[in-house]
Amino acid sequence: MADITKNYQVEGMTCGHCEKSVQEEIGEIFGVTDVQASHESGTVSVSGAGFTDEQVAEAVEEAGYSLK
């Protein structure tokens, strides 16, 4: 399965620590190969194959934030 990249809007990230928390949680999803979060743009870019929006939403909440 080819890798895809999806972008999500995340509410509440204010600094690099927040980005790291979000990246760590999303990075644990099976199939995710790369994650880049930015508190400046309030977004997270997720690459990989086989992951779902629901899994991303759950991971973001696990980190203490939420998808817009």
Next chain:
Amino acid sequence: MADITKNYQVEGMTCGHCEKSVQEEIGEIFGVTDVQASHESGTVSVSGAGFTDEQVAEAVEEAGYSLK
């Protein structure tokens, strides 16, 4: 030597992760017995004995922030 509590203004803390980073670094100073950082008020309260303002300033910078 009796414990004292000193309050410092810290620039740049935006969330609970930032508070934790500042607390961890200041907590490593010899003589410090308690540290409470607040990103809402932009302050850190340091209790203990024998620590200096310079040590606190260095610890805050180590964490990636600065005293006002």
